[in-house]
Amino acid sequence: MKCPHCTIAFHENWQDDHILRNRQVTGWMYKTALCPSCRELIIRIVPPSGILNSILLHPQGTNRGPIPPEVPANIAGDYIEACNALPISPKASAALARRCLQNILRAHGYKDRDLSKEIDQLLNEKDASKAIPSTLRVTVDGIRNFGNFSAHPITDTTTLQIIDVEPHEAEWCLEILEEMFDHFYVKPAQAAARKAALDAKLKAAGKPSSK
Numbered sequence: 001m002k003c004p005h006c007t008i009a010f011h012e013n014w015q016d017d018h019i020l021r022n023r024q025v026t027g028w029m030y031k032t033a034l035c036p037s038c039r040e041l042i043i044r045i046v047p048p049s050g051i052l053n054s055i056l057l058h059p060q061g062t063n064r065g066p067i068p069p070e071v072p073a074n075i076a077g078d079y080i081e082a083c084n085a086l087p088i089s090p091k092a093s094a095a096l097a098r099r100c101l102q103n104i105l106r107a108h109g110y111k112d113r114d115l116s117k118e119i120d121q122l123l124n125e126k127d128a129s130k131a132i133p134s135t136l137r138v139t140v141d142g143i144r145n146f147g148n149f150s151a152h153p154i155t156d157t158t159t160l161q162i163i164d165v166e167p168h169e170a171e172w173c174l175e176i177l178e179e180m181f182d183h184f185y186v187k188p189a190q191a192a193a194r195k196a197a198l199d200a201k202l203k204a205a206g207k208p209s210s211k
């Protein structure tokens with residue numbers, strides 16, 4: 001898991017304890033984990049109904065690390081909202097994450113009648129310079145399996161449709177977005193900066209700029 005304080009990944013070391021009232025168990029539990037990197041405590045409350053509905057008590061909200069400055073404000077805004085919603089409502093978080101994903105795809109020319117078709121377009125990209133890395137292909141393709149997604153087309157009118165998802169699926173949506181940010185915004189900006197630096201050197205040497 002990723003530490004919700006410092007975002008560094010660590011091996012899960014949860015300890016479960018009962019919440020008592022008048023020294024009697026209530027059915028409620030709390031789970032604590034200690035991050036070996038930042039030494040902060042992570043606390044979840046687990047209702048009697050089970051682990052899938054556990055609530056992150058501390059820290060409030062999930063710190064998933066800074067958003068790269070190359071990501072446009074509207075897309076970053078949906079992503080932050082999706083992060084903040086995750087501990088309270090994984091379904092709402094996933095809906096926001098899907099909208100964020102759709103906005104990224106549409107900004108890069110992958111537009112169709114619903115998100116599932118737009119993901120198809122992305123996976124079928126013929127231009128090798130635009131194609132996404134193979135690891136990202138698998139995860140983006142997998143997003144369609146969450147909550148029987150393909151049976152609920154995400155169109156312009158249903159873009160924030162609420163679909164049943166598991167908390168780990170909602171978290172996975174956020175991880176996909178982070179990889180998308182890297183591919184669509186950070187890497188191209190780095191490549192452009194490298195080209196500009198190279199061109200400046202070539203110009204200084206009196207040579208034509210690079211292709």
Ligand SMILES: [Zn+2]
Binds near residue numbers: 004005007008035039
């Ligand atoms: Zn930490």
